[in-house]
Amino acid sequence: MHITLAPMEGVVDHLMRDMLTRIGGYDLCVTEFVRIVDQLLPPKVFYRLCPELKQQGLTSAGTPVRVQLLGQDPGYLAENAVRAVSLGSHGVDLNFGCPAKTVNKSKGGAVLLKETRSLYAIVSAVRSAVDKQHMVTAKMRLGFEDKALAIDNALALEAAGADLITVHARTKAEGYKPPAYWDWIARIREQVSVPVVANGEIWSRADALACQQQSLCEDIMLGRGALALPNLAQVIRGASPMGWDEVKVLLVNYSGYEIYGDKGRYYPNRIKQWLGYLKRQYSEAHQLFEQIRTLKTAGEILPCLTQR
Numbered sequence: 001m002h003i004t005l006a007p008m009e010g011v012v013d014h015l016m017r018d019m020l021t022r023i024g025g026y027d028l029c030v031t032e033f034v035r036i037v038d039q040l041l042p043p044k045v046f047y048r049l050c051p052e053l054k055q056q057g058l059t060s061a062g063t064p065v066r067v068q069l070l071g072q073d074p075g076y077l078a079e080n081a082v083r084a085v086s087l088g089s090h091g092v093d094l095n096f097g098c099p100a101k102t103v104n105k106s107k108g109g110a111v112l113l114k115e116t117r118s119l120y121a122i123v124s125a126v127r128s129a130v131d132k133q134h135m136v137t138a139k140m141r142l143g144f145e146d147k148a149l150a151i152d153n154a155l156a157l158e159a160a161g162a163d164l165i166t167v168h169a170r171t172k173a174e175g176y177k178p179p180a181y182w183d184w185i186a187r188i189r190e191q192v193s194v195p196v197v198a199n200g201e202i203w204s205r206a207d208a209l210a211c212q213q214q215s216l217c218e219d220i221m222l223g224r225g226a227l228a229l230p231n232l233a234q235v236i237r238g239a240s241p242m243g244w245d246e247v248k249v250l251l252v253n254y255s256g257y258e259i260y261g262d263k264g265r266y267y268p269n270r271i272k273q274w275l276g277y278l279k280r281q282y283s284e285a286h287q288l289f290e291q292i293r294t295l296k297t298a299g300e301i302l303p304c305l306t307q308r
C-alpha cells in the first residue's frame, strides 16, 4: 500500500509536510497547486511553494515531493512541468479537481472535467514534453455537476499518457460533503490499466480499509484526515492513534516552525485552522480552540499551548 499526503492549498505547506512526514507513513507528498496562466514561471515561484526542491525534492524525513500544476493551456503547462522536474520535483501532478470559483473562471481545475478533450490535450502535451523517467500524474474529481463523464475522463487521461490517476470520489457540486463515492473509483479502476489512487473521506483505519475494499484500490491519498489525526498514515499501517499530549507537542513545534519560518504573520490563522481539523479527533482541541479563538498574536497563543 502506498499512502500519499494530499495537496491542500493554504493548509499543507512545506512546514506541514515536514512535520507530517517526520511522523511517518507517507510515500509521497503533492504540493499545493501552482497556477499556470500564460507564462513560464521563474524558478523562485516553484521554490517558494516547494522549498524541498532545494534538497532533491525531499522533505527532511526523505519523503519525495511532487509539484502540482493547475491551468488550462497545454503549452504553458508543458513548459512549466519541464521546469518543475528540472528543479527537482518527483514527477508532476495535474489538477483537475479544484472547485474554487476564481480558478474555474479562468478554466483550470474541476471545470475542465466538462471537457474531456481538454483533459486529453493537456495531459498529452505535458506527457510528451516531460522526460519519460518522470511521472506525469493527474488528480480528478468524478465530474463537475454530475458523474456522467467520470469514466470517459479517466480513459482520456490514460490515453493521453497519465502514469497514474488519483480520484477524489466526489463531483465539484458535491464539494467536500460526505459521503465519498468510493464505488465510483472502482468503476474507473475497472476501465483503466494505469494505477489508480483512491481519495476522499478517509479519517480512520476502518475508513481506509472500507475505501480499499469498495474502490478496489490498494493505494490511497489522505487529505483532511491527515490533519485531524497527525499519525493517521501510521494508524492505517497498524499504529495506535496519537494521544493529545503528543499532539500538543506538535502544536508547539509547529509554532516554532511557523514563527521562525517565513510565515510568522500567518501563524494565528494557521494554528486555528489546524485546530479546526484536530477538533474532529480530540475533544481537548475544542477547548483550546475556544481559548485562542480571539487571540491575534503568536505571543498570546503560545502560552495557551504550553499550559497544563
Ligand SMILES: Cc1cc2nc3c(=O)[nH]c(=O)nc-3n(C[C@H](O)[C@H](O)[C@H](O)COP(=O)(O)O)c2cc1C
Pocket: 006, 007, 008, 009, 010, 011, 031, 032, 033, 068, 095, 096, 097, 098, 139, 168, 176, 199, 200, 201, 202, 221, 222, 223, 224, 225
Ligand atoms: C483546504 C483544502 C485545500 C485543497 N487544495 C487542493 C489543491 O491545491 N490541489 C488539489 O488537487 N486538491 C486540493 N484539495 C483537495 C484534497 O487534495 C482532497 O482531494 C480532498 O480534500 C478530499 O480528500 P479528504 O476527504 O481526505 O480531505 C484541497 C482540499 C481542501 C480541504
